[in-house]
Amino acid sequence: MISAFFHFVAQRIRSQFGLVACLWLGVTLAVALAASIPVFVTAVQLRVLRNELLSLNTAIGRQGSANYLPFALQFSFATTNENSLSHSAYRALDAFMRERIEPRTMLPIVETATFAQTPPWRMFALPGSPTAEQYEGERVLALPTVDAMSNFSRHVIIEEGEPLPDDGALVAAAGEATDAPVPVLISRAFAERYGAQAGDTFLLSMTQTRAGSDAFGGQAQETVEVQVPVRIAGVWLPRDPREDYWGLSPDTFKDSLIVTPKDFDARIAPLLNTSVRAARWQYILDVSKLSADSVEPFTARARQLQREVFRENRDVILVAALLDALDRYLATSRELLLLLVIFSAPVFAIVFYFVVLVAGMVVRQQESEITTLRSRGASISYILGLYLAQSLVIGVAALTVGIPLGYGLASVMAGTLTFLQFGPPQPVEFSLLNADGRFAGLPQSFRFALIAAGFSLLGVIAPAVGAARSNVVSQHADRGRNTRRPLWQRMYLDVLLLIPALYGYYQLRGQGSIALPGAGGAATADPLSDPVRFLLPVLLITALGLLAVRLFPLLMGLLAKATERVAPTPVVLAFRELARSPKDIVGPLVLLIFTMGIAVYGASIAKTLDEHLKTTTLLRVGADLRLIETGESSKVTLAPGELAQGKKISDPNEPEYWTFLPPQGHLDIPGVTAYARAAQMPAQAREFGIFSFKQVIMAIDRRAFQDVAAKAYRDELSSQSFGALMNALATSRDSALVDRNFLARSNLNIGDSLTLLVDPGRGNTPITYTIRGGFDYFPAITTGKDDPVAFVTNIDYTFEKLGKDVPYDVLLSLQPGVSGHEVAQAATEKEYIVKDYLDAQAAIRDAQSQPARQGLFGVLTAGFLAATLLTAIGFVLYALVSFRRRSIELGVLRTIGLSEGQMAAYLILTQAALVLLGALAGSLLGALAGTLFIPFLQVGGALVNQVPPFIVRVAWGDLIVMYAAVAAALGVALAGTLLLLRRLKVFEAIKLGMVT
Structure with missing residues (x-):
């Protein structure tokens, strides 16, 4: 009996092997993604921990270093x-x-x-x-x-x-x-x-x-x-x-x-x-x-030993630095794990919906078989047992492949550079044993995988629950009620979901965060660890997507009415089919809109964060490379002990002068294409009748600076272009550009005189400038709310009024791929005194290697690719399965006189309209959600710089991949449909309809 049951299950799987394989693919993707998250978190956090424990302070050496921490x-x-x-x-x-x-x-x-x-x-x-x-x-x-x-x-x-x-x-x-x-x-x-x-x-x-x-x-x-x-x-x-x-x-x-x-x-x-x-x-x-799973047991053991030693002698303590580092590792790992789970929620929703959609297709393909079994005495539990056994087979196969795939995905995520860009995969660890060789229990990745598989298999079984209760009468009655709206439309779930989405946006716009009970200080919380800010746009996309699906048949009905007297028969039939069969089109349309919307929103987050990182880094550095240099001072400073040797120190009352090597010598360094000088000095400006502190002047080579720093300036961040500002600075030798906030506070206008007390290091020198323009953000000057007020002037005029040259930074443009570190070393070898340097590309790479950022971009990339794959597969399946279900209708249309060409046009228009309108609606909703909600990701937090403000960038370029996949899916679906149409035998289809 049992062997016959499982033999029957195997036959059912073979009969619907294509659909079952797609179900397996969906569950496998869910398992892989779930397993990859804890594996990635432990891999990158353990790497950070080991680097912290084993790093050596090369600047000051081990001796005297309080920062070194042996394991x-x-x-x-x-x-x-x-x-x-x-x-x-x-x-x-x-x-x-x-x-x-x-x-x-x-x-x-x-x-x-x-x-x-x-x-x-x-x-x-x-x-x-x-x-x-x-x-x-x-x-x-x-x-x-x-x-x-x-x-x-x-x-x-x-x-x-x-x-x-x-x-x-x-x-x-x-x-x-x-x-x-x-x-x-x-x-x-x-x-x-x-x-x-x-x-x-x-x-x-x-x-x-x-x-x-x-x-x-x-x-x-x-x-x-x-x-x-x-x-x-x-x-x-x-x-x-x-x-x-x-x-x-x-x-x-x-x-x-x-x-x-x-x-x-x-x-x-x-x-x-x-x-x-x-x-x-x-x-x-x-x-x-030390493995990721052994960190918590190790800290527990260490504290147990600490208690035992304390009982033996109260004056013996365990040095806490190591345990503190491990505790930080555990805390940040939990936070990162929660962050990635939250950001993965939409991807899991897409996979789960895909599984439910395909499972529904499988059940609908087997409706006749189910009613036959029920009419011959099979119980509901027997039918459900068949689907449960089938689900277990799918689940075991998905776990077998999905868990190793999850480890591979985590390895790729750990090497993520940015959205859709990967570096070399990083090694990840797998072990079922703890540090002392005993079985450590199931790894967290296995537990996550089992949970994902369980939820996915619920989606596989759910459609079978209703089908198991059906019989021949209810099956034909259901076919006759194909125009009945889905349950969620009858319950107005789309409208109900729209209410909290709009309310959340209203609160975010008013106070920058969601006011949750007991959540004091939420406005300053890190947005990337605040689930509400990310889930609200997903909720908005879902609500508006369901609303679009509700309105879709109405739109198609209006188009059918408008074209019934003027358009060819296939066009009218296509519009009427889409208007009168909402139950058939809901599944693929929701999948298209939801996946496209989430993909556009996720890709826009990635592109906005990526461009913002580049913008803020270049704005801070000012160019590709910034060498912080100094010159030879006329002041003599003595090392300890030299005074005792009879050497004389300079008179402190004598002025200090500097000598510098010619700056154009930087052009002789390989890879350097241009240079510009920029000298920053403290300054005080007369504001409201007094001299105000926390101000800085930056004197620049105007022409050279325009060439070097142009890439660091964003015209969209200011009311004037960079060229216009440089032209204003060229108006006269005493020209000055002033922070617009300062202009507003001091009631000064363009053309007014401004006296600054400039401190080149030993005493203030008053210099009078003429205000020629204002700026909001300027390269090489940080302009946050707590940063000094900035003034930009001509370097030659400023040095002339100071009566001497003073140390300055050198901003360099580099050829692509040139190392800033090597350029700084080459400058030192040419006897330039380089105290430090800022390398824009190195800073960007360091920021991109942060675990939270790598995980975020890895999840967004994985979600984008999964959505692309599942959308393409889901639509192809829908097209082929729906053709088989509608073969009777198509046979009738063929018998009443439609030609093969008209039938082909009818099918092409039906599927093309569904794909194009679904993709368009999803893209627009994703862009809308990005425009509304992405700016709130900048409110608080350390992962995202607060200055300058976000410029939301919709990732249309990255979406070419998804549009190409959808277009390819449409092409495959149309080719398969037309092939089936050519093979359709009218009399067999009609006879089949009579039998069923």
Whole structure:
């Protein structure tokens, strides 16, 4: 019985293999997209985390850097001398760390580094030794601590002398004490400061109090002096100060005497009452074994170990920097995951609707079979069981292919540069085991995939629920009611959805955000993590799309009325068919409008954000490359110690002058096509009778600047073109361009004089200019609300009034593909003094590699391509399936006298009108939603620059791909329909209609 049931299921799948394959494709796309989101998030965030943990501060080196964070669990003990550990207490604590903590770090340990430090000792030259002859008297030479560090010799270079034996464990050393000096290592800084060298011997001394008795036999404290002779075995330098071993900077030990843990335990610590004032246990972990799914369990384990250590000794703490970084990773991963799920919601809706549409086609193709089974005694549960088994087969096949496809999609998304542009795919990780080798449970990607498959399969089964209840009578009755409107039209769902969409837009326009209960500060929230701002336009597209579908038959009816007396018969028939069969056209029309609208809106978001990034970056930099240069100053500055060598410093009252290399020398650098000077200086302008601060003047080479900075200016951002502004600046040598906001506040007009106090670095110089124009935004000057008011002047006139040239930036135009870094290096090699540089293209690439931006553009691209594919497939299926369903009607039309050519024209017009009007309506709705809602994505947030304002750009160029796909689908549909028409046998179609 069971085998017969599944055999019947297999036969049904084979009989409708094409439609079932399309169902499988839709479910597979849903699974792949769902699986790709968590995989992408974990891949890019883990990459960011590892870069943060493993990055080295190349600018200042490891030494003295507080920003370097080794991937290690670091337990630190540090307290005052009164609370220092005794020798026995330290040994017990160290044993606890080795036996209870070290084996349970979860990730593999690369190296264990321990450190223990005594209180400071007084250091003397050892009496009677050759060293004592070098120092006069019995004075204290230094106050070093004695530090024991495991594996120290592996990580240092011995400049002089010999290394200590490598001893990484604290062991009992009873009986090993001798009177020989303890070998120690000193740093180069210690050696230079105190003149010590290998072979020198010293005496360490410290005062201790011990329990004793007084003259009467009572208890008393006696003071004793403990002494340890030491010998300088060698002078050390760190082999690589950026190694993870140096959880504390090597400079921390510059005044320490380094001994082996064995000597520390046997010959140093036993002499002291409280022998350890600071200690550290550092477990350097293998970061390559850290997977995305193991981060949360690892942090939980680390905090559990922290609690256990705290119970053992309250003064031992876990250094929180690593856990803080992991917590930031978890928080940003959750935020990014939520963001991408929200932005993927429309794509999932498209896929789900496609699945429901195709499932409906499958069920309608099998209506006769269902009614036959019902008439022969099959129960509703049996029919539903058939579709459930069929759905499970589709689901298993979709999961089998969709999950690996999702990992591939995540790899491509991680290399996304911008919309429809990809770099090299980035590696993603897959593992079912956690860091300690045990089964970690289903990855998040699998769980997302199962949820997507479940929802998609509900869409597969849903159409079968109603069909399972039908019989022969209800089936023929349903065919006779083909003009009945869909349920959502009878419930006016389109109007109901339009109300919240319009209300949301009203609130956004009034206050920049949606006022949600309890959501204080929503107006300043990041728009790309605010779901309402993105889902509202989707809601608007859906509502207006459904409204357009409602009005479509009315429009077709009007066209049929208008053309019935003048148009050929196929035209009238086509319009009447579209007007009288709303139930048949709703599915493909909604799919066309919704997918086209979402695609246009998503592509417009991508294009607007992309162009805005380029605009803001070029506006900030001012050109392709901006070299921040300086010149040779007449002022003499001395390095530390040079004053003591007799060198003279410049008189502070003397004026400062600068000399510069000729700027045209930049043109000799390969790849540089043009240059312009731009000098920025603080300035003060007389405003409302006082001098106002927070203002800046930028003096430029007008002609050269126009050539170099033209690409950074957007005419649509200002009331004047860039050429007009440069012409205004050329009116006279004292011309000035002024920020329009300043003009409005100060009641100044074009042609008025403006006096500025210009500060070139040492005192203010008044310079009078004539206002020749105003600007809203200007290249190389940031113009946000908190930025200084800006003035633009001629550089030669400004330098002339200052009486000297002052340092300036050099703006360069580069040939495509030229590296700004290499140009800056070449300028340095030509002896230009380049303090820093701003590379526009490098800044754009850095911004494009942000995880949130990569994910957003990856999802938009994936959604766009999925919508294109599903729209094309859905329409082809609709055309072919509808022809088979209407073969009886077509046979009747053929028998009453329509020629084959008229039939072909009728079918072509029907499908072409549906596609063209659906695509047009969807495109217009997407453009409308973009125009209305995209500007609100700039309100708040860090991913989108606030200045200048958005210029909404509808991505008509990118939509050529989708229009081409729809046109190709229309062509395939028409070709298939005409082929079926040629093969149609009228008598068979009519006879079939009589039988059914």
